[in-house]
Amino acid sequence: MSDPSSPSRVVLYSYAKDLRPHRVAEFTCTDDGGVTLTVVDDEWGGLAREYYRDGVLSRRDRRVVLPAEGAPFMRALLQPSRSTYYRFADESAK
Numbered sequence: 001m002s003d004p005s006s007p008s009r010v011v012l013y014s015y016a017k018d019l020r021p022h023r024v025a026e027f028t029c030t031d032d033g034g035v036t037l038t039v040v041d042d043e044w045g046g047l048a049r050e051y052y053r054d055g056v057l058s059r060r061d062r063r064v065v066l067p068a069e070g071a072p073f074m075r076a077l078l079q080p081s082r083s084t085y086y087r088f089a090d091e092s093a094k
Contacts, residue, residue: 009028010088056076061076
């Protein structure tokens with residue numbers, strides 16, 4: 001079961017096209033506690049595929065977390081980043 005205090009949907013936006021947010025991919029929690037990935041834009045979805053394949057370094061947990069871990073992975077996606085080309089957004093309620 002998923003953690004109700006964690007995001008259930010995280011969307012990746014790219015700012016590389018026209019400097020406006022462009023929806024690239026969506027990570028969604030599953031009922032079994034894992035995460036699925038839907039890539040909306042193949043051209044810019046590489047980062048999402050990489051994180052889904054290799055995991056995300058969680059500064060909080062001090063380790064790489066994988067999509068199969070569910071809540072820790074979703075929280076790691078939302079960590080602050082210095083990237084100006086990509087942004088992860090919690091869109092759980094939308």
